[in-house]
């Protein structure tokens with residue numbers, strides 16, 4: 001599945017280990033998402049974003065937050081004046097589910113122009 005296909009999907013409730021992706025699935029999906037990397041423990045995906053100033057950073061966070069609430073899937077955020085790090089993992093499966101990759105692709109779509 002490529003990034004455009006992922007970004008057209010919506011998150012669905014994925015609870016329980018049976019929804020956890022295996023390492024092969026994770027590697028294939030990650031290839032579709034430039035700049036995203038696996039956390040060392042393999043249980044989350046992360047990307048660092050850079051912005052011109054605090055206004056742009058906050059605008060990004062608000063756009064991501066709106067999307068995340070709509071999808072009912074929420075990232076961890078770390079941000080400062082001109083940067084934001086997003087982390088997706090699925091607490092309900094204790095690792096990565098398709099929801100994390102859908103949301104990462106939706107973030108990329110927010111920035112595409």
Ligand SMILES: C[C@H](O)[C@H](O)[C@H]1CNC2=NC(N)=NC(=O)C2=N1
Pocket residue numbers: 013072073074075088089090091092093
């Ligand atoms: C009840 C609600 O749908 C769940 O708690 C959702 C909310 N947002 C979530 N966000 C993330 N990142 N992982 C989850 O497992 C998760 N679960």
